Amino acid sequence: MNEIIESVKNLSIGFNSQKGKQISILRNVSTNIKKGETVGIVGESGSGKSTLALAMMGYIKQGLFPLKGECLFKSEDLLKMSSRQLEKIRGRKIAMIPQNAGQALTPNLKIGYQIDEALRLHTDLNKTERDKKISELLNKVRLPSPETMAFRYPHELSGGQQQRVAVAMALAGKPDLLLLDEPTTGLDVTTQAHVLELLRFIAKDTGTSMIYVSHDLGAIAQVSDRIVVMYAGEIVLEGPARKILKEPIHPYTYGLLKSIPKLSLAGLPASMPGSQPQPGSINEGCSFYDRCNLATDHCKKNSPDLEHIKELDTNVRCFNHKELINQNNNLQTSITKKSNNSEAIEVLKLKDVSISYAKQKFFDQLLNKISDQNPTVKDINIDIKKGETIALVGESGSGKSTILKSIAGLLKTKDGQIKFENDRLLSSDLKMRNPNDLRAIQLIFQNPDESLNPNHTVEQILSQPLKLYFNLSGEELKKNIIDLLKKVRLGEFYMSRYPRQLSGGEKQRVAVARAFAAKPDIILCDEVTSALDVSVQAAVLNILQQLKEDLGTTYVFVSHDLAVVRAISDRVAVLYQGRLCEIGPSQNVYKFPSHPYTEVLLGAVLEPDPDIKPKLVAEDIVEEKPPEKGCSFQGRCPRKIGDICNLEVPPWQIGENGNAIRCHINIDELASLQQ
Amino acid sequence: MQSNLVTEDKQKNKLEKSFEILKTMASKPSGLIGLTIVLFHVVLALISPYIAPYDYKAISPNTMLLAPSAEHWFGTDSLGRDVFTRTILGGRTALTVTFFGSLIALLWGGLLGIFCGLVGGKIDDVVMRVVDAFLSIPWILAMLLIVSLLGTSTEVLIPALGFFYGKGIVRVARAATHDVIAKDFIVSARARGHSNMSIIWNEIIPNVRDAILVEGAMRWSWMLLGFSSLSFLGFGVSPPTPDWGLMISNARGLMSFAYWSVIAPIVGLSSLIIGINLTADAFAKALGIDRSTKAPV
Numbered sequence: 001m002n003e004i005i006e007s008v009k010n011l012s013i014g015f016n017s018q019k020g021k022q023i024s025i026l027r028n029v030s031t032n033i034k035k036g037e038t039v040g041i042v043g044e045s046g047s048g049k050s051t052l053a054l055a056m057m058g059y060i061k062q063g064l065f066p067l068k069g070e071c072l073f074k075s076e077d078l079l080k081m082s083s084r085q086l087e088k089i090r091g092r093k094i095a096m097i098p099q100n101a102g103q104a105l106t107p108n109l110k111i112g113y114q115i116d117e118a119l120r121l122h123t124d125l126n127k128t129e130r131d132k133k134i135s136e137l138l139n140k141v142r143l144p145s146p147e148t149m150a151f152r153y154p155h156e157l158s159g160g161q162q163q164r165v166a167v168a169m170a171l172a173g174k175p176d177l178l179l180l181d182e183p184t185t186g187l188d189v190t191t192q193a194h195v196l197e198l199l200r201f202i203a204k205d206t207g208t209s210m211i212y213v214s215h216d217l218g219a220i221a222q223v224s225d226r227i228v229v230m231y232a233g234e235i236v237l238e239g240p241a242r243k244i245l246k247e248p249i250h251p252y253t254y255g256l257l258k259s260i261p262k263l264s265l266a267g268l269p270a271s272m273p274g275s276q277p278q279p280g281s282i283n284e285g286c287s288f289y290d291r292c293n294l295a296t297d298h299c300k301k302n303s304p305d306l307e308h309i310k311e312l313d314t315n316v317r318c319f320n321h322k323e324l325i326n327q328n329n330n331l332q333t334s335i336t337k338k339s340n341n342s343e344a345i346e347v348l349k350l351k352d353v354s355i356s357y358a359k360q361k362f363f364d365q366l367l368n369k370i371s372d373q374n375p376t377v378k379d380i381n382i383d384i385k386k387g388e389t390i391a392l393v394g395e396s397g398s399g400k401s402t403i404l405k406s407i408a409g410l411l412k413t414k415d416g417q418i419k420f421e422n423d424r425l426l427s428s429d430l431k432m433r434n435p436n437d438l439r440a441i442q443l444i445f446q447n448p449d450e451s452l453n454p455n456h457t458v459e460q461i462l463s464q465p466l467k468l469y470f471n472l473s474g475e476e477l478k479k480n481i482i483d484l485l486k487k488v489r490l491g492e493f494y495m496s497r498y499p500r501q502l503s504g505g506e507k508q509r510v511a512v513a514r515a516f517a518a519k520p521d522i523i524l525c526d527e528v529t530s531a532l533d534v535s536v537q538a539a540v541l542n543i544l545q546q547l548k549e550d551l552g553t554t555y556v557f558v559s560h561d562l563a564v565v566r567a568i569s570d571r572v573a574v575l576y577q578g579r580l581c582e583i584g585p586s587q588n589v590y591k592f593p594s595h596p597y598t599e600v601l602l603g604a605v606l607e608p609d610p611d612i613k614p615k616l617v618a619e620d621i622v623e624e625k626p627p628e629k630g631c632s633f634q635g636r637c638p639r640k641i642g643d644i645c646n647l648e649v650p651p652w653q654i655g656e657n658g659n660a661i662r663c664h665i666n667i668d669e670l671a672s673l674q675q
Numbered sequence: 676m677q678s679n680l681v682t683e684d685k686q687k688n689k690l691e692k693s694f695e696i697l698k699t700m701a702s703k704p705s706g707l708i709g710l711t712i713v714l715f716h717v718v719l720a721l722i723s724p725y726i727a728p729y730d731y732k733a734i735s736p737n738t739m740l741l742a743p744s745a746e747h748w749f750g751t752d753s754l755g756r757d758v759f760t761r762t763i764l765g766g767r768t769a770l771t772v773t774f775f776g777s778l779i780a781l782l783w784g785g786l787l788g789i790f791c792g793l794v795g796g797k798i799d800d801v802v803m804r805v806v807d808a809f810l811s812i813p814w815i816l817a818m819l820l821i822v823s824l825l826g827t828s829t830e831v832l833i834p835a836l837g838f839f840y841g842k843g844i845v846r847v848a849r850a851a852t853h854d855v856i857a858k859d860f861i862v863s864a865r866a867r868g869h870s871n872m873s874i875i876w877n878e879i880i881p882n883v884r885d886a887i888l889v890e891g892a893m894r895w896s897w898m899l900l901g902f903s904s905l906s907f908l909g910f911g912v913s914p915p916t917p918d919w920g921l922m923i924s925n926a927r928g929l930m931s932f933a934y935w936s937v938i939a940p941i942v943g944l945s946s947l948i949i950g951i952n953l954t955a956d957a958f959a960k961a962l963g964i965d966r967s968t969k970a971p972v
Binding site for chain 1: 858859860862863864865866867868869873877878881882
């Protein structure tokens with residue numbers, strides 16, 4: 001168990017800037033991977049975690065080169081090997097599982113053939129042995145019916161199944177070391193939990209060492225024995241997983257853990273100020289100095305070395321870590337939200353809304369026939385009160401973004417009505433809406449890289465809505481823009497910057513400012529924090545909450561992340577396959593009794609705590625189409641009671657907590673089942 | 676920390692930005708050569724009337740088909756005119772006509788392409804089929820028809836060339852627009868209720884401008900070749916105005932014994948075309964557009 005299979009020694013990797021300066025991305029990194037051990041490398045985007053992981057299999061991205069140090073795999077330096085020598089090691093000794101298996105698999109070759117190829121390259125088995133091995137591997141990664149699975153094409157599998165195939169391919173060469181680069185990041189919560197469980201099983205079963213790279217401390221907590229925390233190209237903290245997660249003695253890790261929203265806490269997580277320094281901008285002192293609340297003048301001048309602390313078996317790069325140990329720090333705290341004084345006026349009503357992506361066929365149009373009997377989104381009834389934050393939650397394909405688009409008028413509804421302020425009907429066609437209604441409903445998108453015009457300055461971006469709705473110009477326009485920037489806590493000097501000059505969090509704040517420029521009544525937030533790093537996510541959530549408290553805006557908040565939803569929302573609507581399952585005040589939806597689907601979702605949430613294991617109750621198969629009859633969740637429901645679920649649409653039941661559940665099981669019975 | 680990066684990447688006004696692009700273009704040998712050739716031709720076209728040693732239309736039976744000498748650097752042609760004088764003057768009409776022709780092509784092709792890309796649907800279908808239909812007509816036949824009906828004046832040639840070379844730009848502009856309109860900032864502008872014109876002007880043009888400009892530069896060199904072909908066939912510039920295409924056409928019969936009268940205009944024409952091509956490629960690289968990944972249309 002204590003045999004070291006790969007060790008990185010004083011590794012620095014860098015590139016030459018346009019001005020000929022040498023800029024390092026990794027600085028003096030040293031770590032060891034022991035046999036049979038799973039090491040989690042965690043850090044925000046740009047921290048160098050992927051560069052480190054790839055260097056561990058002897059791969060360095062184009063444009064980068066090693067400055068010093070070595071990567072020893074079984075006492076051979078990978079970075080000095082020729083590509084011939086590396087070929088013998090990659091796949092056989094060290095295998096990699098990519099982030100997006102859907103893109104890593106060749107789309108026009110069958111799954112079986114692709115695994116066979118890996119076997120041909122890395123083993124000496126003959127054809128019949130290989131065929132046997134393929135179904136053995138598919139069995140091992142728990143894919144349903146391995147015999148037929150081998151004859152399928154990648155696009156016929158769901159995202160989780162594709163990831164399993166990638167795991168099977170990596171295992172084909174019986175590697176000693178498995179490298180996983182964000183293997184579950186693109187997957188749905190329930191699928192993610194299942195894949196992680198599989199990885200943990202494989203690590204134990206085969207004794208393979210794993211390097212698990214992720215930005216998600218929740219996922220890292222589930223699989224790792226040891227955790228390495230990276231910040232700005234350095235290891236800042238390294239030690240046993242439990243110690244790192246329970247008693248983080250580096251201020252960055254501590255802040256990171258605090259900024260993750262947790263299911264058990266209702267309020268907003270604390271945010272960390274600032275953002276990670278760019279490579280090459282650190283000249284002296286500690287790289288975390290700017291954002292650290294323990295920093296002293298000593299930290300500004302001197303950069304700390306990695307210090308080993310015996311009693312915790314931990315390496316830490318901080319002068320003041322003792323203060324963190326001495327402080328009686330509680331990770332389980334949050335900022336309490338002001339409860340919304342919603343005046344119970346309904347601003348937006350969705351009544352029997354159905355949305356279909358299917359185009360009506362020409363002949364059906366002539367005969368006035370409705371062609372799609374089974375629309376993507378069906379029978380949505382939600383009344384949204386003024387000043388509240390209502391969250392729509394569900395996995396991908398649950399129709400949550402579709403509903404948001406049709407509220408914004410970007411997608412026509414098939415049936416039903418959207419009513420706005422005093423029961424006034426809102427046209428489902430954008431062009432038929434009056435300018436004031438368009439102003440009143442604003443959108444914030446998931447990815448600020450796509451939602452901000454890259455060729456506009458922040459000033460131009462923010463002036464668009466101000467010019468359009470309020471006809472502002474000159475000094476007044478400028479004053480308004482500065483005000484908006486102030487609201488999202490950005491300085492005046494940001495006006496002349498282009499989006500590419502901003503960090504992810506800053507970009508999203510500009511997007512928030514643009515939405516608020518219209519002085520809207522309702523803001524539709526589409527996964528607004530999903531593309532951001534955790535420490536930045538908390539800051540954006542805090543700004544959104546602050547603005548809401550100040551201005552009384554109503555939010556419709558779409559997210560797949562239940563913990564984030566818990567932190568920000570007043571009311572939650574759970575969707576599955578475009579049908580409502582449960583709706584109610586958020587503190588009650590997170591309590592039992594709940595709809596079986598909510599139960600599955602809650603069980604799959606990954607918390608950054610090694611003691612809280614996900615509860616896997618339902619299969620992680622993904623359904624492509626909503627069922628035509630009966631309950632929408634019939635295909636995966638762990639509490640299915642019989643034919644009634646397949647045939648009849650379940651009735652709404654209202655629990656004593658005020659949350660409405662759509663299930664055939666009596667609500668009291670459900671409560672006792674879920675105890 | 677972030678601010679360090681930003682001070683490096685300071686705000687640049689438009690002039691500084693164009694200068695920066697020129698600098699990047701000139702930093703590679705091919706770009707530098709291209710720029711030098713184009714600059715040379717443009718300067719020559721501007722000053723040639725003042726530096727020409729002889730009168731370009733002075734016919735003299737005494738100096739017919741003289742070989743290159745100290746007096747006549749590039750020799751003389753079959754009518755006794757100085758080839759050097761005619762060569763340095765010969766690019767003027769071609770450059771002017773094709774430059775304005777390209778501008779027209781860029782304008783109508785670019786705007787129509789962007790519009791079709793944005794609105795999509797039936798309008799897009801109809802317009803694109805019409806453009807396809809025009810693409811299938813051999814341009815030189817159509818040009819010959821127009822020229823024989825309306826004459827060979829520049830007022831006819833510029834819009835006619837502009838029209839025929841703009842068809843391809845429609846497709847490029849439409850494809851570039853398709854890349855942009857899928858982005859959320861267009862959706863956002865739509866949801867805010869901006870008009871189509873405002874979306875085209877504010878959101879799309881800044882993002883497709885580069886691709887269209889590069890395409891326009893490319894079309895310029897093709898148009899130059901096309902214009903010279905027209906002159907060669909006798910449908911471009913009318914004699915005695917000096918023009919490369921016309922000079923090549925007149926001198927090619929005498930090539931076997933008076934090579935000088937045909938070589939000079941050929942070198943002039945091909946060097947300008949190569950120069951524009953190299954410049955367009957360097958321009959594309961400086962703007963970060965990879966032409967090799969985009970199929971030429």
